[in-house]
Amino acid sequence: MGVPFSIRGLDKKFGGLAAVQNVDLDLQEGVTTALVGPNGAGKTTLFNLATGHIIPDGGEVLLDGKSVLGQPPHHIARLGVARSFQDLRLFGRMSVRDNVRAAIEPTAWLWQPGGGVAARKREAAVDAALDRCGLTQQADARAVDLAYAERKFLSVARILATGARIWLLDEPASGLDPHSRARFVQLVRDAVAEGVTICLIEHNLDIVTELADRIAFLDRGAKLAEGAPQEILRDPKLIGIYFGEQRT
Amino acid sequence: MTAYLINLATLATIFGILAASLNVLIGYAGIFSIAHAVFFGLGAYAGAQLALQFIPDVLLACLAGGAISAALSLCLALPALRVRGEYFVAASLGLQMMAVTVFSEAHSLTGGHGGLVGIPPATLFGADVSAPAPFLGFALAVLAVLLLAVRLLMRGSFGRALMAIRDSESAAEAFGKDVRALKTLAVALGCAMAGVAGALFAFYMAFVNVESFTLEQSILVMAMVIIGGTATLAGPLLGVLLLLLLPAGLSFLPFIPPTQIGAVQQLIYGLAMTLLMIFRPAGIAGGRR
Ligand SMILES: Nc1ncnc2c1ncn2[C@@H]1O[C@H](COP(=O)(O)OP(=O)(O)OP(=O)(O)O)[C@@H](O)[C@H]1O
Numbered sequence: 001m002g003v004p005f006s007i008r009g010l011d012k013k014f015g016g017l018a019a020v021q022n023v024d025l026d027l028q029e030g031v032t033t034a035l036v037g038p039n040g041a042g043k044t045t046l047f048n049l050a051t052g053h054i055i056p057d058g059g060e061v062l063l064d065g066k067s068v069l070g071q072p073p074h075h076i077a078r079l080g081v082a083r084s085f086q087d088l089r090l091f092g093r094m095s096v097r098d099n100v101r102a103a104i105e106p107t108a109w110l111w112q113p114g115g116g117v118a119a120r121k122r123e124a125a126v127d128a129a130l131d132r133c134g135l136t137q138q139a140d141a142r143a144v145d146l147a148y149a150e151r152k153f154l155s156v157a158r159i160l161a162t163g164a165r166i167w168l169l170d171e172p173a174s175g176l177d178p179h180s181r182a183r184f185v186q187l188v189r190d191a192v193a194e195g196v197t198i199c200l201i202e203h204n205l206d207i208v209t210e211l212a213d214r215i216a217f218l219d220r221g222a223k224l225a226e227g228a229p230q231e232i233l234r235d236p237k238l239i240g241i242y243f244g245e246q247r248t
Numbered sequence: 249m250t251a252y253l254i255n256l257a258t259l260a261t262i263f264g265i266l267a268a269s270l271n272v273l274i275g276y277a278g279i280f281s282i283a284h285a286v287f288f289g290l291g292a293y294a295g296a297q298l299a300l301q302f303i304p305d306v307l308l309a310c311l312a313g314g315a316i317s318a319a320l321s322l323c324l325a326l327p328a329l330r331v332r333g334e335y336f337v338a339a340s341l342g343l344q345m346m347a348v349t350v351f352s353e354a355h356s357l358t359g360g361h362g363g364l365v366g367i368p369p370a371t372l373f374g375a376d377v378s379a380p381a382p383f384l385g386f387a388l389a390v391l392a393v394l395l396l397a398v399r400l401l402m403r404g405s406f407g408r409a410l411m412a413i414r415d416s417e418s419a420a421e422a423f424g425k426d427v428r429a430l431k432t433l434a435v436a437l438g439c440a441m442a443g444v445a446g447a448l449f450a451f452y453m454a455f456v457n458v459e460s461f462t463l464e465q466s467i468l469v470m471a472m473v474i475i476g477g478t479a480t481l482a483g484p485l486l487g488v489l490l491l492l493l494l495p496a497g498l499s500f501l502p503f504i505p506p507t508q509i510g511a512v513q514q515l516i517y518g519l520a521m522t523l524l525m526i527f528r529p530a531g532i533a534g535g536r537r
């Protein structure tokens with residue numbers, strides 16, 4: 001089993017605040033890892049470091065064993081890493097369909113590589129992603145005009161259509177109603193079945209239990225523990241930190 | 249009367265190109281430049297110099313104007329890559345101010361405050377096209393070609409990538425978009441078109457000076473784009489018609505004393521802009537927002 005994505009000793013300080021301290025994390029192929037921890041633990045920052053949106057102070061980010069440290073986000077994305085944002089960052093004034101199109105098109109002036117064949121394939125991928133995310137009806141609506149759950153699903157549809165093999169999802173299910181949540185869980189399971197490696201930041205421990213094969217527990221920038229869900233979620237010390245009992 | 253109308257139509261066509269070019273920056277790429285008159289001016293000086301020194305071919309002048317403006321568009325692309333929002337607006341204001349100084353002082357290139365005068369009548373492949381009607385025809389053809397190009401580019405992946413950057417730069421990057429390259433290209437495209445408009449303007453006026461390339465001109469063009477509607481093909485043209493025809497129309501109203509026309513115009517522009525941003529922020533052609 002390969003380790004397509006791996007983080008070694010990653011460090012990041014914001015001013016005096018150590019947002020991420022010496023964190024190691026391996027994403028194993030086809031394994032879903034949940035990143036869990038209280039607010040401000042450094043989870044989003046870890047994603048930003050992994051995708052090149054923020055340059056780390058130290059450490060390594062390896063894709064298939066090769067360093068991608070210091071590479072710009074669009075390079076890392078083109079290597080097959082797709083991510084969502086906690087605040088979604090949809091392309092607000094574009095249609096739902098164009099959001100997904102823009103996410104998967106290689107940029108070119110007029111002619112895309114691959115010509116008509118590739119274009120039809122891309123359109124099929126867009127249609128399939130919209131269908132699986134329940135957005136076919138809304139395809140022509142602008143992203144800003146969508147309802148909350150639809151916006152969340154659009155952020156997943158963009159990723160789904162790319163065909164990326166590594167997904168980093170930042171609280172994709174927060175605030176979803178039970179019906180949408182079930183749809184989301186199914187989406188992730190289907191992706192995993194297709195071989196996608198997923199790392200997911202999630203506060204809802206039910207979803208974590210449903211989806212995660214492994215949990216990494218972060219607090220104040222440091223990884224306190226990593227292991228199978230049963231181990232982590234039964235550790236009274238971690239649960240105490242998570243629910244804020246031991247914070248000073 | 250016909251001559252007057254043809255003149256007005258030619259001016260509207262030139263400003264149509266200029267507004268469409270700024271729309272590439274503001275509407276599609278989200279780059280709020282208030283230095284657009286600079287690139288209009290660069291094209292005008294380049295076209296005028298070509299005509300004065302070498303050959304008064306209007307097509308060559310358009311190409312030269314476009315090329316000079318595209319090359320110097322790096323002066324705008326650089327701040328656009330580093331800062332956004334109000335910081336970029338301030339940076340482009342600085343560029344506008346510097347350019348006006350350079351335009352007024354670089355006598356050998358721009359003729360200084362006096363400008364470049366005596367631009368010879370326009371020719372096209374050796375034929376004289378300087379009469380009002382053929383010149384309007386040529387300007388309209390240039391407008392049509394450029395609008396078609398903008399439409400093709402903006403409806404394709406290039407346009408979608410630009411709009412994605414406009415709406416969320418970090419998300420566009422996360423989906424593999426090379427933001428620096430795309431923004432640089434968009435700025436070059438928009439500025440090149442402004443340069444083409446400038447070259448046409450030089451022949452139309454037969455002289456050019458810095459007065460046409462000031463901050464006020466930049467703001468007028470921005471008003472045209474915003475009032476007409478950003479990120480649409482028709483919006484900027486609509487804005488041009490409104491803002492150019494309004495003064496022409498007002499001068500026909502008998503009850504406004506000629507000395508007051510300027511003030512009445514300013515009041516109407518200001519009011520229209522304010523009301524529009526409140527009730528129709530995407531512009532007249534922009535629909536809902
Ligand atoms: N760009 C930044 N500049 C300065 N401080 C930052 C920046 N980004 C994050 N921080 C700080 O770093 C710490 C970790 O933030 P981060 O967003 O990674 O937490 P998180 O685990 O994702 O929290 P949440 O569950 O609330 O999303 C916080 O204290 C935050 O205020």
Ligand SMILES: [Mg+2]
Nearest residue numbers: 043044045086
């Ligand atoms: Mg977060």
